[in-house]
Amino acid sequence: MFFFWKNAFGAHKRMGAQYKKQPIAHRSAEIETPTMRQLPNEAYFRPSCSAVLNNHYTDFSFFTPFNEKSYKEIVIPHSLLRSPRDTVLNYFSILRDAENLVKGKKGGCGTVGMANIPFPIAYKMLSDQYRKKLSYSNYLKSFEGIGRTHLLVLEEVPADRHGTDTFFIELETIEGSDKGVTTFA
Template sequence: MLKNKKRLICTAILGVICISLYFDKKQSSTDTVIMGGKYIKEFCMENDKEVDNQEDYYSLERFFRPSSSKIINDRIEKSLYEMYGNKPNEVKIDKNMLKTPEDTIINYFSVLREAANPLYNTNTGCGTMGDAKGPYPVAYNFLTDEYRKKMDYNKYVKSFENKLHINLVKLNRVPGDKNNPNDIKYFVEIEVIEGSKEKKGLFAYYYGYIHLENLGDIYKIKDMVYNDENYLCAPYHGWSYDAKSFLEIEYGDWCSLIDSEIKIEEDGYEKKAYFKDKNNNEYYVLFYQLTNGVDLKIADYKKDKNGEWKVIYIEPEKCLDKNKVKN
């Protein structure tokens, strides 16, 4: 039993070291962009314990995707379609397309759905794919002026290289970051058909966060961050990718915060993991299950004196730092 405990602690410490290296790497790779947003490589703990007519065109759903998840970016806006191919400075988005954060995101991805930017040596598809590069000037105008100053149009289009079809499959508002709790932040998961040098198209999944800015009576995108989804890390090295195991180790073993049974409630891809501490305070951690099966932590909540759930920010890696200082 003692031997297993030492092994678990060593694994946890190694995991924290890897996390630190990951975030260092993340900070140094902010110049890499993909689909208009910063690219952050997904972290993988290698030493975890195992545990013609638009309506007709859109009806050809089964050819575009392998999963049965409902597509969200299925809006057909003729006013936007008529602007495809214009220069970015010639595009003016109707305010009705931007009236709520959800409208902005859904319309943005609806524009990008049929966009395609294949590389010269990519042998995927046949003939012109979708609307080719026509949608990009329109999509670019869903970004704030400040965002466009940081990313010029050529860099934006280049970030879509080999992206040939995009489906938005998950969209939820989530709490803002610790330093910007009131930020308008949305979780997204997208399904992408990508080009390949091997004469075949590939399905890839990405998840990320979109931040929006309220500009009076409209909302525009002020930042985007994406991670690609790994399909072979969790099955073989999986405790940190399972909601219950994640809490048992990071919130329990690392922070000694859990003093009750962990109760998991599931609703579609949403998971809420409930538990109590030694003072009988109630918590739940919100997870979203990605297409690759990974349970991704989204936010922490604690019940206040009035019985209402409030967002809090728990950082288990800091518990390990404190334990190392004590030892």
């Protein structure tokens, strides 16, 4: 598809795009994190210069077995929970394309990413103890206005006094606004 126009000086200009089918590939947690050079388009879509870390499930077929299931019906595969670091990385990889743009906090046109499909999976990855403190509706509400989540930094910090694995994370989100456009936060 190509578009033609004349610029202010009368010269004809051409702009175009080519459709490429997304390859289907199953990724594992052992894959090395890509750099910005390996993902050149990331530089045009995001303000951060850092490559995103939560890129394990870019193939939407990962979500197919979980479609139209409540969090109570979902069984989390053990492969997502191999280590504390893998669990955090997989959690945010699942949430990457999750969006909960609500009335008054819209952005762009239509649905972003996977809409609400990832939320029950990510919620189920939380510990039973934590889910007792945080209902699913409150969990979903905590993402109101969020259209996309990028994990930029994941660093292990010394374990707390209980020996719990602890991580420092830095996120970049795309958020809806009352102006109908998205912003980065």
